Structure formats: C-alpha cells, structure tokens
Amino acid sequence: MSPLLDQILVAASVGAALGWFAWRFFRRRARGKACASDCGCGTKKPLG
C-alpha cells in the first residue's frame, strides 16, 4: 500500500471519529435530548 494512501485513510478515519462526536453533540443539543446515555430510559426533555 502506498504510504500516502495509508496516511490518507488513517486521517480520514480519525477525522470521521472526531466528526461523529461533534455531530452527536450538536444534534443532541438541537434536539434537546437531556438523557445523554443509551440507557433506554427514553427521556427526551429540554435541558435546564
């Protein structure tokens, strides 16, 4: 595998992971989901 392709794939993976966290944060904020877990409690209530 070419070293350039190798580094591009790694950078894309890391960028996707970081981007996913950012997207999740802003989506939850926009939806006002307060229960920040995947516990299954079903709570969706505005923060504050």
Next chain:
Amino acid sequence: MRAAAPAREVARHVAIAGNPNCGKSTIFNTLTGLRQKVGNYPGVTVEKKTGRFFGSHGEPMELLDLPGSYSLQVRSPDEAVARDVLLGRQADVPRPDVIICVVDASNLERNLYLVAQMLELQIPAVVALNMADVAEKNGVVIDLMGLREKLGVPVIPMVATKGVGFIELRQAVSRSPLPPPAICAQMPIVLEREVMALARSLQVAPEVARGEALLLLTLHDQALEEVAHHERPVIVATLEAQKRLRLAGFDPLSAPVEARYEWIGEVCGAALHKGSVLDAHSITDRLDAVLTHRVWGWLAFLGMMTLMFFCIFTVAQTPMDWLDGACTAFAGWVGAHLPESDVRSLLTDGVIAGVGRVVVFLPQILILYFFLGILEDTGYMARAAFIMDRLMSRVGLHGKSFIPMLSSFACAIPGIMATRTIENRKDRLVTILVAPLMSCSARLPVYALMIAVLIPGASGLAKAGIMLCMYLIGIIAAFAMAWFFKTRILKGETPMLLLEMPPYRMPAFRGVAIRMWERAGLFLRRAGTVILALSILLWALATYPKPADEHASPAEALAHSVAGRMGHLIEPAIAPLGYDWKIGIGLIGSFAAREVFVSTMSIVYNVETKGKEDIEPLRDTMIAEKRADGSPVFTPLVCIGLMVFYVLAMQCISTVAIVRRETNSWRWPLVQIAYMTLLAWIGAFIVYQGGRLLGFQ
C-alpha cells in the same frame, strides 16, 4: 417516545393515571405498541411518556402515561407531574380530554381515593379495573353494574398482562360524546360554599377551578406560602377561607379527605364483596416471612446475588469464548490480507481490539439483565428495599432510596431518575450523590477482565465471590457516603419508610426477553458508535507521533506517543496505587465510559506488541506484562486495587449529564466527580499499600 405533545391533529388526548404499580404502563404499552419499562414495584414511571394509539373507529389519539400517584396532594416530584398535567398546568401538554383511571381491582378501596379526586376534576373518565384475575383469585367479588352506577362512568374489567379488556377500553375511550362525570364525593355544604367562592376568584379554566380550589384549601400554611402558580391575593383568600372553616368547626385539611372516604365507603358497600382468604396472599405472606426476615432475608439476598454472579461467570463463558475466538480469527484474517501499514494496525490493534474486546462481554451483560428483570417482575425489589431499610435508616437514608440504588445496578441513569419518587429534597440529593457507587453493568467488563487476570484458572464460584465482594463494596461505600452527607452537609431527619409491597407474581418471561433484546441492541449500538470512535482516537493517540528512530521498539514507540506521554504525566499520581503509565492511559481513556478501560488496555498492549503474528487474549497479555525490574505489573494487589478504583470512581460522562439535569446545577455533579475520584484513589491506595504492609504482593 416523546415528552411534549406534538402539533399534529389527534382526535383526543387521553391520560392514563392511577396508583403506583397498578399496571398503567402495561396498558400504555399494549395500546401504543411501545415498550416503556414496566416492573412489579412502585415508582417505575417517574416521567410522563406519550405515544399514539387508535380508537375503535380508527381515530388517532395521543396517549399520556403519567407517574403513579396515591392522591393529587403531591409529596414527590413524580407525583407533581401527574397533578400538573391533569390540572392543565403544564404548558407543553394540553389538558387531557379523557382520563383512563387505572384501578387495581384487588385493592379497590385504596385505589378509589385517586378516582374520587379525578372525578372532581370534571374530565370525562373511564375506569380500567385492572388485575381482575388477581382480585378473583383473592376472593374479591366486584359488582360491575353496581360500581358503574355508583361511579357514574364506564368501568372496564381488565387483565392487562394477558391483553384482556382492551377492545372494551378502546370502545369506551372512543365513545362520542363522552360526558364529564356526573357523580363525585359530596363535600359538606359549608366547605362546598367556600370551595366555590375560592374557585370563582381563580384565574384558571372554569372546568378545573373547583379542583384547584379544593387542592388549595387542603394545603397547610407552609405549603400555601410555597405555592408559585397563583397570585398572592388567592393565597390570602385561601387562608381566610380556611380560618372561616375552622370557626365553623371544620378542619379544611381533613374535611375533604373524610368526605371522600365516606363516599368510597358507600361505593364499596354497594359494589365490593370480599370472600375468604386467599391462596395468593398466603403464598406472599409465607415468602415474605423468609425474604423479609431479619436474618434469612439477608441470606436470601446474598444468595441471590451469588447465584447471579455465578451464572454470569459459568453460563456466559462458552458464548464469550466463541465471540473471543471470532474476534481473534477476524483480526488474523485482516492481518493476513492487508500489507504492513498504519491502516492495518488501525483495524487490528484499534478497531477489532478495541470494539471486539468489549463486545465479548455481551453474554455476561445479558445474564445480568435477565436476573434483574426476574427480580423486578416477581416483586422482590420492594422486599430488598425493605430489608435494606433497617440499615439505611441507621445511615440516615430513606428506605425508598434503595429502589433507585437497585436500579443503578443496571445503569445509574434510570436510578438517578427514579429518585424523583423521594419526597424530601435533601434525601433525594443524597441518593443522587451516592447512586453511581452501585456497580452498574458498564463496570462488569472491567471486573470480569481483572478477575480473569487475578485468578485465571479458578472456579466460577470463586470468581462470583470476588464479583459479589465488589458489589458489596459499592453498597457499603454508598451507605458510608450517605451517612457522611446526611450528617455533615445535607442534615435532616430520617423519614419513616412507607412502601407498598406488591404481591409476588410470576415473571413475564416474554417481557424479560424483550428487555434483554433491547439491552443487547443498545450495547451493540454503543459498541458500534461511541466505543468504535473512541477506539480509533485512542489508537491514534497511542500511535502518533512516531519516534524519529525507525528501529525503535513498539514499547518505545508507545512511550513516545501522545497517550504514552499522558500516561507518564499522571504516573506520579497513580504510582502509589501500584499502577504504571500504561494503566494510566487506561484510566484516562475510560474517563467518559468505564468499559472503555478494556478497549484501551487492549489497544495499548496490541500497539505495544505490534509485529507479533498472533493476537493473544488480553488476559494473557496482561498476566505476562512485566515492569522494568522484571516483576509482574498485574499483581493481586494491583488487580484488586483497580477493581476497587472502578467501584468507587465516577468515570461516566452520561451520569454527570443526568445529575446536572436532575439537580439543575453544575455544583452537585462537580462535587460528585471530585469526591468519587478522591474516594477511588484512597480505596485503591489502601488496598495496595495496606496489602503490601501486611506482606501481600
């Protein structure tokens, strides 16, 4: 599920209300097809939940499941939700068009009090007489026609768990027009005059004015001063009305209650016939004689916990071996098909090692949820709270606090939400502060890994014993910290425990299986999202920057990486606990979620042993790990210390978020993170240094 009423058109807004543990959520789930949590103990629902269902003519209806309440005179935050919705005080929820009053047929007399109050609200109502089969088994005969006549509203006999009565319930709710109740408890004339006068002065909808006025008149002075939803002149008018009633020889606080009980007496006299005693009760009584006994109760509790952990280690072992083998084979296949590169390392040492090593613990988590589901469904949870109350009252905690703590064995988040059933604010806060000390399912992979490293070849019973000790350490620490908070910071009297003991029931295995299925889905979703993303980032942190020397060993490369430097940075703080910098990476990596410790250790050791052809099981790698002087890193004291650290440390960002929401401040979550981290450090320090002083390794 949604909490706010949607804007779309629905024919009717229907609310389900009733006493705790009478089957409201079961009816809600059957009507809407949703899967809200149900359990055989009071206080499972603490927040309103909405869903949609269709009436008997196909008309869409919005259904609102309210938390259980014994009356509209509220004592706890969850009861306030029900009252506020029924009185139309909540801005985001319209006042219901119909109330389904769910009544436990085997406890008709007690359940009718709330019905009496709901009939006073002048909202069309349908009484769902649930658990008709239990009542029949208990020898209780209810004259349905008599009850309908006395209540003046439709009464539908139901067995919600078996799907009986839903057709009739849909028909009753869909009936058009559905008139408001014509009958309610008659108040004394003097009282009624004051109620109507006060109702006229209230700036609320005319149909709720009488109900509001009655609630105001039954408040004592201090509670009246705390009322925030009425203007000051209304409070003054209420106080004057109360004074006039006292002069007329009526106690305004007890007169409406007495009038309702008198009415309930008349209703029951006409419609309720109790037969002989009852097998179900005698079985419950006989079981309770053992399970709530001062000595046998504790032994039964410990026995059940031991059995649960024994099954977790023995029954889960085979599927865990399969999953582990599949992970190793997959990593080997990827390694064989990709050339030597960073991408290959990312996939094998990062993604597969990180996600795969956590997914391996799925069978153990499912067994934990199987046992918790059985204990909840049978009604044992309330008994566990009862036997714990003796201990909890000594540390100043309310016995009701143990239900949220028991819920925290699954996850601290529903546990913290369940504290809404606690009336006293300080008791609620103390319970929120200590609930995360109970060992949740996310700690299970950490305990299981460390126990496997500590005693690799030991029997399932020995492993279960260590696991039980960790759970007990969590319970003892929670009690000790509750005592500290109650005696130092949040002082207050210990209230008496008033807890309804539900009868024992056969667990609904379908419901338990559905919950296990849902948990499996949530766990795998979490592994495929949060843990996957964290694994990629942790791998990058453990790989970059690379050392300038191309011939540096993998261990030197790891030490040179960002993760290695972070581990070295915190090493002085954790060295007294016997941890090296690589364990430090694990502690940092798992700050947001405990189970990520397993992923992090897997990534760290895989990155470090890069170049080996076979990927060893993490347990074997950790057992073989040596310090610079050749001594093993994971000695028994380090393993036990690490488990104790994870028992006591917060390490869960989701819990921090929910504590912030429930306390409406950042102060308490920050206090919680600080005290739990300090407690974890002290606990691990005592284990390691104390053990060494005693001559252990």
